[in-house]
Amino acid sequence: MISLYIMHDFNYRHKYLYAEDVRLVDLAKKAGTPAYVYSRKSFYDHFSKLDKAFRKKPHLICYSLKANSSLSILRLLAGWGAGADIVSGGELYRALCAGIRPEKIVYAGVGKTEDEIAYAIRKGILLFNVESLPELSLINEVALSLGKAPRVCIRINPDIEPHTHSYLVTGKKETKFGISIPLAREIFSDRIKWPGVHIAGIHCHIGSQIIEISAYQKALKKIIPFIKKDLEPRGISIEFLNIGGGMGIVYNKETPATPQNFSRKILPLMKGLNAKLILEPGRFIAGNSGILLTRVIYIKESWGKKFVVVDSGMNDLIRPSLYNAHHEIRPLISKKGKRERVDVVGPICESGDFLAKARLIEELKAGDIIAVMSAGAYGFTMSSNYNSRPRVPEVLVNGSSFKIVRKRETYKDLIRGEL
Numbered sequence: 001m002i003s004l005y006i007m008h009d010f011n012y013r014h015k016y017l018y019a020e021d022v023r024l025v026d027l028a029k030k031a032g033t034p035a036y037v038y039s040r041k042s043f044y045d046h047f048s049k050l051d052k053a054f055r056k057k058p059h060l061i062c063y064s065l066k067a068n069s070s071l072s073i074l075r076l077l078a079g080w081g082a083g084a085d086i087v088s089g090g091e092l093y094r095a096l097c098a099g100i101r102p103e104k105i106v107y108a109g110v111g112k113t114e115d116e117i118a119y120a121i122r123k124g125i126l127l128f129n130v131e132s133l134p135e136l137s138l139i140n141e142v143a144l145s146l147g148k149a150p151r152v153c154i155r156i157n158p159d160i161e162p163h164t165h166s167y168l169v170t171g172k173k174e175t176k177f178g179i180s181i182p183l184a185r186e187i188f189s190d191r192i193k194w195p196g197v198h199i200a201g202i203h204c205h206i207g208s209q210i211i212e213i214s215a216y217q218k219a220l221k222k223i224i225p226f227i228k229k230d231l232e233p234r235g236i237s238i239e240f241l242n243i244g245g246g247m248g249i250v251y252n253k254e255t256p257a258t259p260q261n262f263s264r265k266i267l268p269l270m271k272g273l274n275a276k277l278i279l280e281p282g283r284f285i286a287g288n289s290g291i292l293l294t295r296v297i298y299i300k301e302s303w304g305k306k307f308v309v310v311d312s313g314m315n316d317l318i319r320p321s322l323y324n325a326h327h328e329i330r331p332l333i334s335k336k337g338k339r340e341r342v343d344v345v346g347p348i349c350e351s352g353d354f355l356a357k358a359r360l361i362e363e364l365k366a367g368d369i370i371a372v373m374s375a376g377a378y379g380f381t382m383s384s385n386y387n388s389r390p391r392v393p394e395v396l397v398n399g400s401s402f403k404i405v406r407k408r409e410t411y412k413d414l415i416r417g418e419l
């Protein structure tokens with residue numbers, strides 16, 4: 001499994017943990033802690049493996065910004081030819097700032113506002129992924145008033161169980177996402193009702209951190225017959241088939257498919273379809289391409305339990321608190337010493353503020369720095385100023401050099417904009 005699935009470039013050399021060719025203790029001296037650290041090579045490897053796996057079919061990889069929207073990362077991805085999957089006007093702004101071309105940008109989300117829709121139409125994005133009838137009507141009206149005819153794809157909710165954390169399920173009927181197949185059928189039939197838009201295809205994103213490819217297959221086995229048996233015989237052709245993102249990664253002991261296996265299981269289902277394929281990976285590209293460095297402040301023992309109190313908390317990385325997510329903990333200097341069971345907790349005034357619970361890790365002492373692994377996706381982008389904590393810097397490693405690509409916030413930054 002590990003040999004086929006590219007993991008990342010954060011590895012030990014002797015006792016020191018490195019990011020590519022940068023020793024992380026040296027980086028931490030310059031950047032301070034806490035800090036997010038990204039590997040350019042890991043981002044590239046994940047992107048290019050997926051891109052190559054689908055080379056036999058015309059396709060576009062629209063990187064999902066919400067996983068990690070650092071401008072420096074987006075600029076790299078733009079240079080490698082990636083498009084963007086966005087879910088807000090702010091993400092559109094970021095994508096354009098980073099040089100992602102509008103004709104490679106797709107826009108999903110159940111709550112697009114009129115202003116956001118107008119902004120995206122003016123910028124000439126590739127298409128909207130429409131999630132409801134009222135949204136379709138609003139896009140239609142805004143388009144007519146602007147005298148433009150944007151493309152839209154209908155986001156289908158196939159009612160599939162993707163077997164992931166309940167908050168990450170988006171393709172089941174009780175979630176807020178997408179449109180049922182019967183309603184999609186009506187929309188395609190009645191498409192002259194929305195003369196301001198061009199209905200160009202189908203979108204489907206069933207969830208995130210999906211390990212079983214069979215979930216994608218089940219979704220496609222509902223969608224492809226709909227295209228072939230319902231739409232095509234009525235002369236409705238599909239220019240885009242967007243299968244979303246959601247490809248799971250290794251945090252702990254998961255065994256996700258390699259990009260090769262994924263494409264081998266997916267592409268045969270699309271035989272005979274001329275539509276261009278769109279993929280929207282976020283976590284797959286970013287998740288194992290970043291880590292969070294944090295320093296041990298205290299070792300606290302209480303009622304026989306040991307707490308490693310670190311300088312980073314749920315405001316910096318909320319995944320353990322929000323999803324009970326597992327993130328591996330690695331000391332920057334491994335002493336191969338005895339291991340002990342501890343809770344790794346932050347300074348935030350909530351018992352839900354932890355990075356690891358009852359975890360067996362090498363014995364640590366105050367001042368040691370640890371890496372919270374697999375923090376490249378939904379890490380910094382979900383961080384906040386809770387407890388009036390400045391947001392942490394982001395550092396990009398490339399070979400033997402590194403650069404701080406986002407400065408640590410200051411106390412002044414915390415009150416900026418307040419009157």
Ligand SMILES: *Cc1c(COP(=O)(O)O)cnc(C)c1O
Nearest residue numbers: 064108208245246280281282283
């Ligand atoms: C979040 C999201 C994605 C990316 O999901 P990952 O699990 O990070 O790959 C793709 N498409 C849409 C519509 C999303 O909302």
